[in-house]
Amino acid sequence: MMKRKMVITQNISQDHFNQIKDMIPDWELITGKDPVSWQNEIMDAEIIAGWKKELESYCIHSESKLKWVQTWSAGVDTLPLQAMKAKNIFITSANGVHTFPISETIFALMLGLTRKIHTYVKNQQTRTWHHSGLKLELHEKTVGIIGVGNIGQEAAKIAKAFGMTVLGVRHSGKPVEFVDEMYQMDQLEILLPKCDYIVVTLPLTHETFHLFGANQFQLMKPSSFFINIGRGEIVVQEELIKALQNQKIAGAGLDVFEKEPLTANSPLWEMENVIITPHTSGSTEHYNQRVIETILIPNLKNYILGNPPAINLVDYSKGY
Numbered sequence: 001m002m003k004r005k006m007v008i009t010q011n012i013s014q015d016h017f018n019q020i021k022d023m024i025p026d027w028e029l030i031t032g033k034d035p036v037s038w039q040n041e042i043m044d045a046e047i048i049a050g051w052k053k054e055l056e057s058y059c060i061h062s063e064s065k066l067k068w069v070q071t072w073s074a075g076v077d078t079l080p081l082q083a084m085k086a087k088n089i090f091i092t093s094a095n096g097v098h099t100f101p102i103s104e105t106i107f108a109l110m111l112g113l114t115r116k117i118h119t120y121v122k123n124q125q126t127r128t129w130h131h132s133g134l135k136l137e138l139h140e141k142t143v144g145i146i147g148v149g150n151i152g153q154e155a156a157k158i159a160k161a162f163g164m165t166v167l168g169v170r171h172s173g174k175p176v177e178f179v180d181e182m183y184q185m186d187q188l189e190i191l192l193p194k195c196d197y198i199v200v201t202l203p204l205t206h207e208t209f210h211l212f213g214a215n216q217f218q219l220m221k222p223s224s225f226f227i228n229i230g231r232g233e234i235v236v237q238e239e240l241i242k243a244l245q246n247q248k249i250a251g252a253g254l255d256v257f258e259k260e261p262l263t264a265n266s267p268l269w270e271m272e273n274v275i276i277t278p279h280t281s282g283s284t285e286h287y288n289q290r291v292i293e294t295i296l297i298p299n300l301k302n303y304i305l306g307n308p309p310a311i312n313l314v315d316y317s318k319g320y
Contacts, residue, residue: 003028005065007038009050010072016292023300047303049296056080060087068309070296074098074282075231076314077204091314092299096150097290098282102229103154105281106199109253113225114138118275139163144195146188146211147202147230148176155199167191192219197227204231205319212236217243225251229281232257241267244274255281 006024008031021029030041035054042048042058049070059066060083068090071079076093084091112118114136123130140163145152148168156166156178168179169191175182183191185207192198198220202208212226213236220226226249228235237258243249251273257266260279268274284290299309314320 002044005030005041005045006047006049007031007042007045009033009035009038009048009052009055010288012288012292016288019297020292020300023297024304047300051079053078056083060084068092068299068303070094070291070299070309072291075203076320077231081316081319085316090303090309092295092309093312093314093320094291094295095312095320096294097287098284099150099154101284102151102201102281103158105255105277106151106155106201106227106229106253107158109227109229109255109275109277110143110197110199110225111138112275113251113253113273119272141165141196142167142194143197143199144191145169145179146198146200148179148182149201151229152199152201153178155201167194188216189219192216193221195224196221197225200226200228200230200234202230202234203320204233208234210234210236212240214239214243217248220249222247223250225249225253227253229255232260244268244271251275253277255279 003026004024005028008029010031011033012031017029017031030038032038042055044065045059046065047068047070048055048059048066050072051069060080064087066087066089069079069084069092071091071093074093074095074097076091079091116132116134119132123132142165143159144167145155146169148156148170152168153176156168159166160178166179168176168182169185169188170176170182171185173182173184200212202211211234217239226240235258240252244252245267253275254268255277256279262268262276268276295311299311303309
């Protein structure tokens with residue numbers, strides 16, 4: 001009888017390998033980031049941890065043994081969700097792993113724009129001693145967090161250390177700690193004019209696709225800053241560019257874009273009021289450890305007992 005098989009398409013430590021292998025001693029466990037490590041094994045995998053686009057042709061077919069995918073990212077919008085739903089495949093995400101690094105990036109971008117750190121870095125490169133019109137403060141301003149999940153709530157907590165007023169948006173509209181006022185998605189037009197900073201932490205779904213365009217930027221204060229660490233497709237990028245060029249908003253901190261990598265001819269690269277990071281806001285030295293120890297291993301314990309993996313189980317009807 002062929003052994004049950006688990007494939008992890010990432011390089012993991014020997015200690016983590018041993019922990020997982022001890023849980024499934026009778027399984028075949030294959031690991032490694034290089035496709036050579038797993039490409040001849042993947043068609044027989046019952047569990048895959050670390051989804052890659054090229055896996056679709058191997059795994060979404062009638063003879064596939066795939067039952068569960070643990071992603072190595074929080075977003076699942078790149079997965080073939082409808083095909084996986086039809087095959088009743090469990091999907092669990094890495095949601096929660098990014099809470100600390102992304103919330104730190106949010107405030108790095110907010111502070112960088114507010115205190116003109118990016119401008120001073122450029123001045124340093126040319127040995128230019130110039131005030132550059134620095135005047136703004138972050139303290140006691142109002143931030144709107146669009147998507148109050150784990151990341152949004154941690155950002156709200158940090159905002160309180162700056163004495164900020166925090167407005168939030170979440171599907172349920174239910175209150176949560178550190179958020180002064182909570183709104184629902186259909187109340188976005190009420191929230192936007194009140195905020196000095198807008199922070200987008202949403203996943204990409206049918207509902208959030210192109211949620212921010214010309215109308216939303218028109219509602220924002222001309223002095224406000226727009227931060228997006230969610231997904232690029234949540235924003236109509238050309239309309240964001242126009243809003244920045246026409247001074248409808250004061251600036252933007254962007255980690256995600258409609259097309260990645262951001263094209264070399266994009267006007268965003270040259271804008272003095274924009275800070276760009278290359279979709280790295282979730283990068284951290286603790287990434288693999290958190291995915292494996294707080295999500296994958298607890299879910300695997302459930303799975304081998306015959307239960308569905310419970311942590312971060314994706315709801316197909318919601319798309320996340």
